[in-house]
Amino acid sequence: MNATPLIELDDVRVAFTGGGLRRTKTEVLHGVSLDIRPGETHGLVGESGSGKTTIGRAILGLVPLESGSIRFRGERIDGLRGTRRRALATQVQVVFQDPYTSLNPSLTIGDTLAEPLRAQGMGLADARRRIRELLDAVALPSGAADRLPREFSGGQRQRVAIARALAIRPALIVCDEAVSALDLTTQRTVLELLLSIQKETGVSYLFISHDLSVVRHMSHRVSVIYRGDIVESGDAAVVTSAPSHPYSRKLLLSAPVVDPAAQAERRRQFESEFAGARR
Amino acid sequence: MFSRLLYGAQNTLGGAVIALAVALVIGIPTGLLAGYYGSWFDSVSSWVVNLVMALPAMVVLLASRAILGNTVWVLMIVMGVLVAPSFFRLVRGIVVTVRNELYVDAARVSGLRDWRIIGRHILIVVRGPIIVQISLVAGVAIGLQAGLEFLGIGSGSTPTWGAALNEAFQNIQRAPVLMVWPGVALGVTSAALVLFGSSVRDILEEGAGEPPRAVALPAEAPRDADSAPRGTLLSVRDLAVAYARDGGGEKEVVHGVSLDIDTGRILGLVGESGSGKSQTAFSVLGILPQGGRVSRGSITVGGTEIVGLPEKRHRGLRGRTIAYIPQEPMSNLDPSFTIGSQLVEPMRVTLGLGAAEARTKAIELLRMVEIADPERTFRSYPHQISGGMAQRVLIAGAMSCDPELVIADEPTTALDVTVQAEVLNLLRRLQSERGMGVLLVTHNLGVVADICDTVAVMEHGRIVETGTVAQVLTAPSHPYTQRLLASVLDESDVRPPWRDPSTEVTPA
Structure with missing residues (x-):
C-alpha cells in the first residue's frame, strides 16, 4: 500500500486576478492536498464553483499556482514552462466534459488524433498505425479517421476525446466531467470503456464529477470538495455511501x-x- | 472608352491589391498575437490601433501625398496601413473567444508549441471572417482610391477609373454618358468582390448546416381519437410532430404519442436526448421551434382542443391555464431588467393588474417560492442571483396566473444536486397545495422516483411504457426501460479500494 504516488498535490492554492484597476485577487483553492497512485482512480466530487475543475487545470499546467506544490513522480512540475512542460504532455492528458467544443470542428478525427503523436515527433506512417489502434481501443470504426466531428454523436465524440488522451500512452488522465453531457446508456458504456482501458494500461485517473454515483463507481478513493477546500477524503465505499x-x-x-x-x-x-x- | 476602362482596371485593382496586402500583413499577425497572448502586447497594439482608426483617412492620404510624392502606389501603401486596424480588430476579437475553447486547451495539453496551435486551430477559425472582410475592404479601397483620383490628387498620368471619372466630370456638359461607365465599373467590381468573398467563405465552411426552413402548414384534422376519460386535465392522443426538411418534404420525429394527466397528478416523461420528449412538451405549449408542426393527433386541455387553435387563443391559454418552467433558468431571464419588472410585466398584461397590485403580488409570489428576502430579490438583476434562485423566480412567474397545468422541461437539470433537491421539494409542495397537474420532462430517473405519480418512457419518438412510478421503476416490462434502469449506477456499484498492482497476484 505504500507505493510512491504518481502525482502529489501539497497545499495547493490558486487565485484568480479580477479585472479593473485594483486587480483584486480571489482565492478559489485554499490549500488542497491529494495524491494519486499508479493505476489508481481518485474521484473528486463537488458542485459548481467548488474548484474541482481548477484542481484538474492546475495539474495540467493551465492555471498558475499561488503557493504549494505539485510533484509528478517526486519531481516538481508546477511552474514548468516551454520544453519541459511539453515533455510532461506525454505523461499527463485530459478528457473534457463537453464533447462538442473539445474537438476542433474543422479538423478530421484523424488529424485531431495525429496532433499529439506528431507533436512528439512520430513519423506519418507510425502515426497512422497508432491511430488505427486507438480507434479500435475506443471501439470506433477505422473509417472514422477521415470524418469530421460533426458526423459523430456525443458519445462517439467523447470516445474520440478519450482516444486523443490515450494517444501517447500517458500515466495520468484528468477526466473533467467526462461523461456528464452523455445520455444514461452512453454514459455507462463510456465509463466501462475507461475502466477497461485502466485495467489494460495501468493508467491513473483523476476523475472529476458532480455525480456521486458515477464517482463511486469509478474511483478507489474519493475526495469531496466544497468551496475550494477538500472536506472529506477516503475509500469510495466510506465517503460516497456513509460519509461523516x-x-x-x-x-x-x-x-x-x-x-x-x-x-x-x-x-x-x-x-x-x-x-x-x-x- | 471600353479600352480605357480595361486598362484603368489594371491600375485601380492593382492599387487595391497593394493596399490589401499591406493591411493583411500588418493586421492579421498582430491581431493573432494580441488575441492569443493578451497582456502588454494586446494593450499597446490595441491602443495604437485605436489611434490609427481615429485618424481621418482622407486627410492622412492627402497629407502623405504632399510629403511622399504623387504616385498611386505610395498612397495605396499608406491606405493599407490605415485599413489594417479593421483586420486587427476582427482577428483579435475572434481569437480572444477561441483562445479559451476546450480544443485549444487540449492542444496545449498535447504539448503543441504555441505557433502550431495558432496556425492549426486558430487561423482556421478566423479565415472565414477574414475573407469576407477582405472583399469589403477591397471595395472600400477601390472607392477611396477612385475618390482621390476624382479629386485629381492621384497621379494624373496613369489611367484609372477615378481619373476617368474626373475627366468625365470635366466634360459633363458635352458627353454626360461618360460619367456612367467608370461608375458602373466601380459599383460592379465592389459588388462582385463581396459576392465572391462570401462564396469562397461558404465553400471553405461548406455544409456548416443551414437551419431548417420554416414551413407553416395547417395540421391535418385529428384522426378519430378515442375520447379522453373524464377528470383528465391533459389528454394527448396519437400526437405526431414533423419538421420540414431542407429539400422539401417532412421528417416525423414524434410518431403517435398518447398520454393523460389527471388534475393534481405529476407525470414524468422520460427518455434520452432525441427521444422526442421535449417535442411532445412543446406541442402542448404550442411553441414548437421553427419548421416544426403537429402533423396529426389531438391535444385537449380541460376539454379544449388546442391542435389547430389560432395563435392568439393559444397564447391566452398559455398565460392562464398552462404554465411553463424551462430548463435553463438563467437564459430565460433578461439580464437588462430587474427580477421584479420581469415578474410584474406579464401579470399586468395577462391579468390586467395595476402597477402597485402587481408589485404586491410579485413579492408575495417570491415569498411563496421560499426566497428569503423577496424585496431585495425583486430589485435584483438576474446576474446578482444564483441559478437555483433564478429557477425559483421562474417558478414564481409560472404560478402567477394560477395555472391548472404546468409543463416543466428538465427544470432541475442545470442545477447543482443539493439545489435540485430543494427545488423539487418546492415543486412538490406547490403542486399539492394548488392541485395542479404537472408534465415533468426529465432524463433523470431519480427525479421521477422522487416526485412523479405516473411515468411514460419515450424512445425514438414513441412511448414504449407507461404506468405508475412504482410499477415502471421496480418492475419494468419493456426491454428499453430495463436497459435504461440497468444503466443507472446505484450504491452497490462501489469500487473496492486500490491495491498496489506490483504486489498483487491476481488483478482485480
Missing part, C-alpha cells in the same frame, strides 16, 4: 435514487437533517 462530513451527507442525500421507496426514505432523511438549516 455534513456537506458530503447533504450531497449523498440530495441525489435521488430510482427505487421509489428508497427515495421516499432518503427524502425524509434529507428533510430531517437539512430542512431547518436552509437560510
Whole structure:
C-alpha cells in the first residue's frame, strides 16, 4: 500500500486576478492536498464553483499556482514552462466534459488524433498505425479517421476525446466531467470503456464529477470538495455511501435514487437533517 | 472608352491589391498575437490601433501625398496601413473567444508549441471572417482610391477609373454618358468582390448546416381519437410532430404519442436526448421551434382542443391555464431588467393588474417560492442571483396566473444536486397545495422516483411504457426501460479500494 504516488498535490492554492484597476485577487483553492497512485482512480466530487475543475487545470499546467506544490513522480512540475512542460504532455492528458467544443470542428478525427503523436515527433506512417489502434481501443470504426466531428454523436465524440488522451500512452488522465453531457446508456458504456482501458494500461485517473454515483463507481478513493477546500477524503465505499462530513451527507442525500421507496426514505432523511438549516 | 476602362482596371485593382496586402500583413499577425497572448502586447497594439482608426483617412492620404510624392502606389501603401486596424480588430476579437475553447486547451495539453496551435486551430477559425472582410475592404479601397483620383490628387498620368471619372466630370456638359461607365465599373467590381468573398467563405465552411426552413402548414384534422376519460386535465392522443426538411418534404420525429394527466397528478416523461420528449412538451405549449408542426393527433386541455387553435387563443391559454418552467433558468431571464419588472410585466398584461397590485403580488409570489428576502430579490438583476434562485423566480412567474397545468422541461437539470433537491421539494409542495397537474420532462430517473405519480418512457419518438412510478421503476416490462434502469449506477456499484498492482497476484 505504500507505493510512491504518481502525482502529489501539497497545499495547493490558486487565485484568480479580477479585472479593473485594483486587480483584486480571489482565492478559489485554499490549500488542497491529494495524491494519486499508479493505476489508481481518485474521484473528486463537488458542485459548481467548488474548484474541482481548477484542481484538474492546475495539474495540467493551465492555471498558475499561488503557493504549494505539485510533484509528478517526486519531481516538481508546477511552474514548468516551454520544453519541459511539453515533455510532461506525454505523461499527463485530459478528457473534457463537453464533447462538442473539445474537438476542433474543422479538423478530421484523424488529424485531431495525429496532433499529439506528431507533436512528439512520430513519423506519418507510425502515426497512422497508432491511430488505427486507438480507434479500435475506443471501439470506433477505422473509417472514422477521415470524418469530421460533426458526423459523430456525443458519445462517439467523447470516445474520440478519450482516444486523443490515450494517444501517447500517458500515466495520468484528468477526466473533467467526462461523461456528464452523455445520455444514461452512453454514459455507462463510456465509463466501462475507461475502466477497461485502466485495467489494460495501468493508467491513473483523476476523475472529476458532480455525480456521486458515477464517482463511486469509478474511483478507489474519493475526495469531496466544497468551496475550494477538500472536506472529506477516503475509500469510495466510506465517503460516497456513509460519509461523516455534513456537506458530503447533504450531497449523498440530495441525489435521488430510482427505487421509489428508497427515495421516499432518503427524502425524509434529507428533510430531517437539512430542512431547518436552509437560510 | 471600353479600352480605357480595361486598362484603368489594371491600375485601380492593382492599387487595391497593394493596399490589401499591406493591411493583411500588418493586421492579421498582430491581431493573432494580441488575441492569443493578451497582456502588454494586446494593450499597446490595441491602443495604437485605436489611434490609427481615429485618424481621418482622407486627410492622412492627402497629407502623405504632399510629403511622399504623387504616385498611386505610395498612397495605396499608406491606405493599407490605415485599413489594417479593421483586420486587427476582427482577428483579435475572434481569437480572444477561441483562445479559451476546450480544443485549444487540449492542444496545449498535447504539448503543441504555441505557433502550431495558432496556425492549426486558430487561423482556421478566423479565415472565414477574414475573407469576407477582405472583399469589403477591397471595395472600400477601390472607392477611396477612385475618390482621390476624382479629386485629381492621384497621379494624373496613369489611367484609372477615378481619373476617368474626373475627366468625365470635366466634360459633363458635352458627353454626360461618360460619367456612367467608370461608375458602373466601380459599383460592379465592389459588388462582385463581396459576392465572391462570401462564396469562397461558404465553400471553405461548406455544409456548416443551414437551419431548417420554416414551413407553416395547417395540421391535418385529428384522426378519430378515442375520447379522453373524464377528470383528465391533459389528454394527448396519437400526437405526431414533423419538421420540414431542407429539400422539401417532412421528417416525423414524434410518431403517435398518447398520454393523460389527471388534475393534481405529476407525470414524468422520460427518455434520452432525441427521444422526442421535449417535442411532445412543446406541442402542448404550442411553441414548437421553427419548421416544426403537429402533423396529426389531438391535444385537449380541460376539454379544449388546442391542435389547430389560432395563435392568439393559444397564447391566452398559455398565460392562464398552462404554465411553463424551462430548463435553463438563467437564459430565460433578461439580464437588462430587474427580477421584479420581469415578474410584474406579464401579470399586468395577462391579468390586467395595476402597477402597485402587481408589485404586491410579485413579492408575495417570491415569498411563496421560499426566497428569503423577496424585496431585495425583486430589485435584483438576474446576474446578482444564483441559478437555483433564478429557477425559483421562474417558478414564481409560472404560478402567477394560477395555472391548472404546468409543463416543466428538465427544470432541475442545470442545477447543482443539493439545489435540485430543494427545488423539487418546492415543486412538490406547490403542486399539492394548488392541485395542479404537472408534465415533468426529465432524463433523470431519480427525479421521477422522487416526485412523479405516473411515468411514460419515450424512445425514438414513441412511448414504449407507461404506468405508475412504482410499477415502471421496480418492475419494468419493456426491454428499453430495463436497459435504461440497468444503466443507472446505484450504491452497490462501489469500487473496492486500490491495491498496489506490483504486489498483487491476481488483478482485480
